[in-house]
Amino acid sequence: MPARIEDVAAHAGVSTKTVSRVLNGHPSVRATLRTRIEASIRALNYVPNPSARGLAGNRSYLVALLYDNPMAGSSYTMELIVGVLQACKGTPYNAVLHPFDTADDLAAQIDGFVATHRPDALVLVPPHANNAKLLQRLDELDIRYSTVSSKLRQSRIDIGFDERRAAADIVEHLISLGHRRIAHITGLHGHGARTWRLSGYRDALRKAGIAYDESLVVEGDFTFASGMAGAKALLDRRRAPTAIFTANDDMACGVMREAYERGLAIPGDLSVCGFDGTPVSQLISPGLTTVRQPCREIGCQAVESVLQSIRDPALRQQARVPYEVQLRASTAAPRKP
Amino acid sequence: MPARIEDVAAHAGVSTKTVSRVLNGHPSVRATLRTRIEASIRALNYVPNPSARGLAGNRSYLVALLYDNPMAGSSYTMELIVGVLQACKGTPYNAVLHPFDTADDLAAQIDGFVATHRPDALVLVPPHANNAKLLQRLDELDIRYSTVSSKLRQSRIDIGFDERRAAADIVEHLISLGHRRIAHITGLHGHGARTWRLSGYRDALRKAGIAYDESLVVEGDFTFASGMAGAKALLDRRRAPTAIFTANDDMACGVMREAYERGLAIPGDLSVCGFDGTPVSQLISPGLTTVRQPCREIGCQAVESVLQSIRDPALRQQARVPYEVQLRASTAAPRKP
């Protein structure tokens, strides 16, 4: 039978309440006493019972991660999860992962979810992070949440990275190689990622004095198939682009597939770069030039911040974690035009 | 304030204990009464408080998934997680994900983990599923567990698929295309996957009357780099193989990279096939012939079975879920030798 708080109290010669104070980091315990109690905790190998704690304190010690179902298999989500778990480690909090279908009325579904699991805090990933109704409902329910890469100002705590700047960086890289006819395949409508990455693309062109050519931008939806379709359209043009920048890596793979089918060499005939830095960018040949999105760090900080906001409900934070442009073999100087 | 069991009891005109019996599926409640109580539960939108339940019943309603840290980013783990979550859905159980470093002494670490989270059941993934000491410790602690693809007979509940047969299938495919000089890059020592996939490779050769050539088998460790290194060694031979079968997809990508660097065409100069059916097999060009491992189904069933074993501790199960050979463009008939 594991030790109980009562056993620790007896061992240290204090009341259970005082032990409880130490466990919960309450300030009004003398340092000497605190040390003695901590020693007793270690001596008895005591670990508080989460159920009892939760029941008495009306908390669940659960942080829920709400992500999009179709993304379930994505390494983006996986990396985020790794970060979330890392942040929970060493805290009494556990992570609950919850894939939510975008199609359904989230703001309604959330009530059921909250009733069942009673999470103390939520972390929202796009597209849910952009769902204004959902955030509003959470505010009504008075549940702390943080968002990842949200477009909405409404979110008090948001963690992301400077996607616009990162996109500009990678396009500038293409420009520095000598490319002038650079195409872009966008992300899915409604995602901030679509807007920011497109803006960055335009920023870089503007900075280099290259006129923005609308016909070089085609709509994608983050899928391999849409990347392939986009490449088809672009490569069928009379004056095909010499480089294609896609809003994520999967679409870049689609572009590479289309090039492969046409017998175009990468980077000889076409430079390709992606975005996100998913594992595939390293596995594919040639290696894909991309921006590594710091998913782990983002997931980790999203949890840390939202846990902090439980103690300090007024907390506001818009953190931007550093990213990294990864230059690989899929980009090179264009052949003479 | 959410409804309590007491409210449901009052609404249905019964005692709280009777409601509790309905909630926990106790048999001794008349069908008519059960129906009435279930109606009250729905009417009041009642959801039992997990903390209270856990405290009173000395349970945590937690299923822990123990996986290997370095695999954190792998889509194998991600898919498994998806299956695990799916199985928990609709049950009062939650999943706790726990990456464990292989290096450390697991059997010792597990005590700390169990003390902290008190999971009612565990699901073990290789390599932990092959750790005899760990399983023994869990037996001592009397904690139910299930394993995924374990080599050990010790495990009462194991879910996997017929890896040996699947490997044989894919090698037979290569043979049917006309390949005779087929190489294999193995998985990491200690994993059942290494042994079974190698055995399947040998089975297929034997069945086709092709002599086993030890020099065509090189050691790998499931990483991209080891696939590349293996390919280097194999392609430097005087009589290079016309096809390479690797024990997972990442290594197949390594082989493809090495072929790319040497200017070898796939599948023209070299056929490549992998194993696992990770997302990269579809994203890479040409598409990679592989075996789709039914990770989700495995994760799902591993949880379902272990939850069942909580009620029925004598339960034994060795399930083999169906797999699927996915033929893509990375394999074709060899050129005239």
Added chain:
DNA sequence: GTCAAATGTACCAGCGCTGTCAACAGAAAA
């Protein structure tokens, strides 16, 4: 129709912890 067995119900204690509130000591202010 009777009796025993089987089935179903009510009540109460208590799971292990934290919140509330009261008590007390010592320091600062009057």
Added chain:
DNA sequence: TTTTCTGTTGACAGCGCTGGTACATTTGAC
């Protein structure tokens, strides 16, 4: 010196649920 305050500690109730026990009711066999 007395009063007031702040900082520290403890006593006790009770969070919402389930297990056990004792009692009530139904069922089936004879």
